[in-house]
Amino acid sequence: MKPNRTNYKIYKSRLFRVSVLLVVTVILVESALMASSYSPIADGALIAAEPTVANASWNGVLPTLPNSKEEAQKVEKQYSSPFNFNRVMQLDKAYLNSTNPKALAAGGSALNQSAPITTPLAPTPTPGYHVMAVCTGIPNTNDNYEPDNTAATAKTIQVATAQNHSLDPATDEDWVTFTAQAGRNYTITAESPSTETFPAIFLLDSSANVNTPLAADNGSGTTSASYISSINFTATTTGTYYVRVILGQLGSNSSTASCGTYTLSLTLNGIGTTVPATSTPGATPTLGTCQDRFESDNSPSQASLLKPSQSTIVPFNPTPGLPTIDTTNDGTQFHYSCPAGDVDWEYFDLVKGKTYSVFTSKLQGGIDTFMVLYQLNADGSLKPIYSSDDYPGAGLASRIDWVVPFTTGTPLGEYVRYYLAVKDVAGHGTDLMSYNLTLAAFGNGIGTCFDAYESDNTPNNAKEILINETQTHTFCPDGDTDWVRFYAKAGRVYSVGTSFSGLPAAGIDTSLFVWAISFDTTDPSQIASQVLIGQNDDRSDGDLSSQVNFGVPSDGIYYAEVRNTGDRGRNGMSYQLTFSTGTGVPTTAPTTTAATTTAAATAAGVSVNSLSLSFGDPGFMQVWDYTDLAVLSGRAARTWMWGSPGLAKTESYAEAPGGSRQVQYFDKSRMEINNPKSSRDSQWFVSNGLLVREMILGKIATGNSAFLQTVPNTIPIAGDLSSANPSPSYQSFSNLITVDGNGMATDRSGQTVTNGLTSDGNTFELSTAPVQVKLSKYVTETGHNIPDVFWNYLTSTGTVFNGNSYIKAQLMDWVYVMGLPLSEPYWIKAVVGGQEKDVMVQVFERRILTFTPSNSAEWQVEMGNVGQHYFQWRYGRP
Known part of the structure; x- marks a missing residue:
C-alpha cells in the first residue's frame, strides 16, 4: 500500500535517524579495529586526544614538517584519524596499484592510469600581483575583499599590509577603512601592473562623504610597467578614515581605463616596514603580496583563531569529498601560501564530546595542502594528534575528522585547545597559491548523540526558547536532562509543554519543572536559590507528555527542566518542547510574596531582588545591586541608575569568544560581557x-x-x-x-x-x-x-x-x-x-x-x- 504523505515524512525521519546511528556505529567499530594495527591511537575511536594540560605554554620549538609528498604520506600513516582511516587506506591502495586515487575515492573503478598525484608547480608570477579574470562585467570572485562597494561594507586595512583588489566590472568600487592617529604621517598607494588599469583613490573622513574628499589622486605617478596613485597625508584627528578606489582616466586622452587588478597598501611613515617576511616571528612583514589578513601566523604564539562553521551533515559521514556547511554560519578563512616554506598556524577551543572536521578547499595556483593537528604537552612541546595530506574525493585538499575526548564525568561545556599547522606539502609558495580553511561542527552533540541544543544539561547551559516557539530535543545519552530559559511577565499565564507528535516516542515519559533561579555572585556556576513554580509528570493517565500552566511573581528570566522517567536516553528518543501563552488558572500558582521573598533572600544570604528580578549573569546582578538595590528596598530616595532588568540576549560581536557576547537590557542602559573568561574582579568585566x-x-x-x-x-x-x-x-x-x-x-x-x-x-x-x-x-x-x-x-x-x-x-x-x-x-x-x-x-x-x-x-x-x-x-x- 502506498503510504500517505504524513506517514512518508515520519518514515523518512525515522530512516534518517536510524541510518545516522548505524553509520556512526559502523565507523566507530571499524575505526577502533583498524587503529589497533595501524594507528598510534590505542584507546578507541572516541579517545581522539589527551585533555588539555593546564597552564601549559608553547616552549618555542617548532616541529619538523614534511617537505615532500613521500614524507607527508609517512606522517599521514602514523597520525591518521580513526574516522579518516578507511579512506586513507583506500588511497594507499590506489597508490600501490598505480590507480587513479581521485576516481577511486569518488566511487569509480580502479583505473590503471596515472602514477601517484604530484604537486604541480605554480606558474612564475609577476611579482606583486594575482592573475584574475578582468572586464567580464561580472563582479570578480577572485577579489577576496568583495563585497566592499560602499562605506558600510568597507574592509579594514592595517598599517604595513597590502591588499590585492580588482576593479571589475568598470562600475566597481572598492572601499577600505583604517584608524589613524592625530599627528602621524601616512601614505596610501594603489599600484596596477597594467598600463590599462588606472586606479583613482580618494581619502575621506569618518563621514565617508564622497563629495568632500580630504585628498585624491587619479594616477599622477606612473612607470613604464604600471600606474600608481598615491596620497600622503598627516592625520589631523585620531579616528576612522576611508579610502575609495574607482577607475580613473588614461592621461591626456581622458578615456576611461580598462578594469583590472591592483595592489592597495597603507604605510605609517617613520615606522620600519622593510623587515623580510622570512624574519623571526612577530616581526613586521614586508609590504607586498605575501600577506593575507591572518599574517603573521607562522608559529603557535602567532596562531590566529579559527571559528567553527555549522556543518549540515555529520562531519565523519563516509562520503568522499568535503563537508557541506551552512553559509550563514561560515567562519572560513582565506590564506596565501607565500613565501616558499610558509606555514599557517591556527588555534581553536573545542567542546569535549563534540565531533569536528577541519579541511582545506578551493586550492589555487597549484598548492597541495598538508595539515597536522597538535596539542601541548606539559613541557610546552607540541604533540601531533592527527595529520592529513590528500582526502579522497577532494583532490589535493586535506581533511581531519575527530571527536574531542570526554568521559562520563566530563562537565558539559569543558573545552580543549588545539593547534593546526597548514602548508604546501612540498614547501612551495608564491603569491598565486591560496586555499580556504574551514572548521566544521555538526549541531552541538555529545559524542554520537545529536541534539542541536546541547549542551543544555544545567541551568547555566540553558538555551533560550521564545514565546510561541517549538523546539525538538533528544534524550541522549542516559541521564540527559534538557534546560531552557525564557522571559516571562507578571500578571500573565504561560504554558510549557512536551509532545511526541510525528516523533519516535518509544521509551519517552517526560517530567516537566518550571523554576525561578538566581546564581551566586561570587561563583556563577553555583545556584544561590531555586524556587519551584510548577511541575507536571503526565497530562493524563493515557498521555505521557507533560504540560505546566503557570504565572511568575515578577518580570524576568525563568527556567524549564525536562527529564525522562528512569533517566533513559539514546538517539531517536526525541520530543517537542513548546513555550506559549496559556489560559485559565496556573497549574501551580506562585506563592512567593514580597515579604517572603525578602525573608527568604535574607536567610539565604542573597540580594532581596534575587527572587523577584532575573539577571542573565551574576555579574549583571552585582553591578545592578550596587546602586539600585537600595532604591528597590526603600533605603535610598533617588532616581534609578539602571532601572528594571529586561531581556537577556546574545548578540554578535567580532572580538568576543565564538563571535557573540552576553548582554542584558535595562531601562537606562545595556550591560555586556565581552569576554566571559576574563577576571570577574575587573570593573570592566x-x-x-x-x-x-x-x-x-x-x-x-x-x-x-x-x-x-x-x-x-x-x-x-x-x-x-x-x-x-x-x-x-x-x-x-x-x-x-x-x-x-x-x-x-x-x-x-x-x-x-x-x-x-x-x-x-x-x-x-x-x-x-x-x-x-x-x-x-x-x-x-x-x-x-x-x-x-x-x-x-x-x-x-x-x-x-x-x-x-x-x-x-x-x-x-x-x-x-x-x-x-x-x-x-x-x-x-x-x-x-x-x-x-x-x-x-x-x-x-x-x-x-x-x-x-x-x-x-x-x-x-x-x-x-x-x-x-x-x-x-x-x-x-x-
Missing part, C-alpha cells in the same frame, strides 16, 4: 554599551571597530514616546556631537546654560532660561561643558550595597557609567506623563542625563531610558 553614540550616528556596533550602518534613531530623547512629544530625537543631535575630534566646544565654565534645541535639531539662544544653571566642568577629551546640576549628581555619594551590607559611598565612576559627554547641555520642550515641561538634556556616550526643575528635588536629575530606546530602535519592538 561588565561594561555598558556606547548606545547613545550608536543611535545618534546610526551605527550598530558588531565589534571593536566593526559596525552595521543604519539610520539614526528618531525616538524622542526625553519624555513620552508619542507623536505629540516635541522633544528632539537622537537623530536631532547628529550635527551637535563630537565625532573624531570635530564638534568640540570651548570652555565656558561659570556661564549660564541658555542654549535651546528644537525637535528638528536647530539650536537657538534663550532670552531667559527656565532656571539659572551654571556650567561647572569642562571635559577636554571631547570638548564639552557639564552643568553643575549634572556634575553634582555624577560625583555624589549615597547608600549603596557592596555585596554584603549597605554603606555610604560614591554612587558611580561616572566615566564607566556615562562615558564622556558628546554634546553641550540644551533646554528642550518635552511631554512627560502627558504634560509639557521644560527639560535640560545632555548626551553622553553611554547615557542621557535630564534635568526637570518642576520635579521634586530627588527626581530632578534622571537617566534617560536609553536601554528601552535602543532596543526599540535595533529590534523594532519594545
Whole structure:
C-alpha cells in the first residue's frame, strides 16, 4: 500500500535517524579495529586526544614538517584519524596499484592510469600581483575583499599590509577603512601592473562623504610597467578614515581605463616596514603580496583563531569529498601560501564530546595542502594528534575528522585547545597559491548523540526558547536532562509543554519543572536559590507528555527542566518542547510574596531582588545591586541608575569568544560581557554599551571597530514616546556631537546654560532660561561643558550595597557609567506623563542625563531610558 504523505515524512525521519546511528556505529567499530594495527591511537575511536594540560605554554620549538609528498604520506600513516582511516587506506591502495586515487575515492573503478598525484608547480608570477579574470562585467570572485562597494561594507586595512583588489566590472568600487592617529604621517598607494588599469583613490573622513574628499589622486605617478596613485597625508584627528578606489582616466586622452587588478597598501611613515617576511616571528612583514589578513601566523604564539562553521551533515559521514556547511554560519578563512616554506598556524577551543572536521578547499595556483593537528604537552612541546595530506574525493585538499575526548564525568561545556599547522606539502609558495580553511561542527552533540541544543544539561547551559516557539530535543545519552530559559511577565499565564507528535516516542515519559533561579555572585556556576513554580509528570493517565500552566511573581528570566522517567536516553528518543501563552488558572500558582521573598533572600544570604528580578549573569546582578538595590528596598530616595532588568540576549560581536557576547537590557542602559573568561574582579568585566553614540550616528556596533550602518534613531530623547512629544530625537543631535575630534566646544565654565534645541535639531539662544544653571566642568577629551546640576549628581555619594551590607559611598565612576559627554547641555520642550515641561538634556556616550526643575528635588536629575530606546530602535519592538 502506498503510504500517505504524513506517514512518508515520519518514515523518512525515522530512516534518517536510524541510518545516522548505524553509520556512526559502523565507523566507530571499524575505526577502533583498524587503529589497533595501524594507528598510534590505542584507546578507541572516541579517545581522539589527551585533555588539555593546564597552564601549559608553547616552549618555542617548532616541529619538523614534511617537505615532500613521500614524507607527508609517512606522517599521514602514523597520525591518521580513526574516522579518516578507511579512506586513507583506500588511497594507499590506489597508490600501490598505480590507480587513479581521485576516481577511486569518488566511487569509480580502479583505473590503471596515472602514477601517484604530484604537486604541480605554480606558474612564475609577476611579482606583486594575482592573475584574475578582468572586464567580464561580472563582479570578480577572485577579489577576496568583495563585497566592499560602499562605506558600510568597507574592509579594514592595517598599517604595513597590502591588499590585492580588482576593479571589475568598470562600475566597481572598492572601499577600505583604517584608524589613524592625530599627528602621524601616512601614505596610501594603489599600484596596477597594467598600463590599462588606472586606479583613482580618494581619502575621506569618518563621514565617508564622497563629495568632500580630504585628498585624491587619479594616477599622477606612473612607470613604464604600471600606474600608481598615491596620497600622503598627516592625520589631523585620531579616528576612522576611508579610502575609495574607482577607475580613473588614461592621461591626456581622458578615456576611461580598462578594469583590472591592483595592489592597495597603507604605510605609517617613520615606522620600519622593510623587515623580510622570512624574519623571526612577530616581526613586521614586508609590504607586498605575501600577506593575507591572518599574517603573521607562522608559529603557535602567532596562531590566529579559527571559528567553527555549522556543518549540515555529520562531519565523519563516509562520503568522499568535503563537508557541506551552512553559509550563514561560515567562519572560513582565506590564506596565501607565500613565501616558499610558509606555514599557517591556527588555534581553536573545542567542546569535549563534540565531533569536528577541519579541511582545506578551493586550492589555487597549484598548492597541495598538508595539515597536522597538535596539542601541548606539559613541557610546552607540541604533540601531533592527527595529520592529513590528500582526502579522497577532494583532490589535493586535506581533511581531519575527530571527536574531542570526554568521559562520563566530563562537565558539559569543558573545552580543549588545539593547534593546526597548514602548508604546501612540498614547501612551495608564491603569491598565486591560496586555499580556504574551514572548521566544521555538526549541531552541538555529545559524542554520537545529536541534539542541536546541547549542551543544555544545567541551568547555566540553558538555551533560550521564545514565546510561541517549538523546539525538538533528544534524550541522549542516559541521564540527559534538557534546560531552557525564557522571559516571562507578571500578571500573565504561560504554558510549557512536551509532545511526541510525528516523533519516535518509544521509551519517552517526560517530567516537566518550571523554576525561578538566581546564581551566586561570587561563583556563577553555583545556584544561590531555586524556587519551584510548577511541575507536571503526565497530562493524563493515557498521555505521557507533560504540560505546566503557570504565572511568575515578577518580570524576568525563568527556567524549564525536562527529564525522562528512569533517566533513559539514546538517539531517536526525541520530543517537542513548546513555550506559549496559556489560559485559565496556573497549574501551580506562585506563592512567593514580597515579604517572603525578602525573608527568604535574607536567610539565604542573597540580594532581596534575587527572587523577584532575573539577571542573565551574576555579574549583571552585582553591578545592578550596587546602586539600585537600595532604591528597590526603600533605603535610598533617588532616581534609578539602571532601572528594571529586561531581556537577556546574545548578540554578535567580532572580538568576543565564538563571535557573540552576553548582554542584558535595562531601562537606562545595556550591560555586556565581552569576554566571559576574563577576571570577574575587573570593573570592566561588565561594561555598558556606547548606545547613545550608536543611535545618534546610526551605527550598530558588531565589534571593536566593526559596525552595521543604519539610520539614526528618531525616538524622542526625553519624555513620552508619542507623536505629540516635541522633544528632539537622537537623530536631532547628529550635527551637535563630537565625532573624531570635530564638534568640540570651548570652555565656558561659570556661564549660564541658555542654549535651546528644537525637535528638528536647530539650536537657538534663550532670552531667559527656565532656571539659572551654571556650567561647572569642562571635559577636554571631547570638548564639552557639564552643568553643575549634572556634575553634582555624577560625583555624589549615597547608600549603596557592596555585596554584603549597605554603606555610604560614591554612587558611580561616572566615566564607566556615562562615558564622556558628546554634546553641550540644551533646554528642550518635552511631554512627560502627558504634560509639557521644560527639560535640560545632555548626551553622553553611554547615557542621557535630564534635568526637570518642576520635579521634586530627588527626581530632578534622571537617566534617560536609553536601554528601552535602543532596543526599540535595533529590534523594532519594545
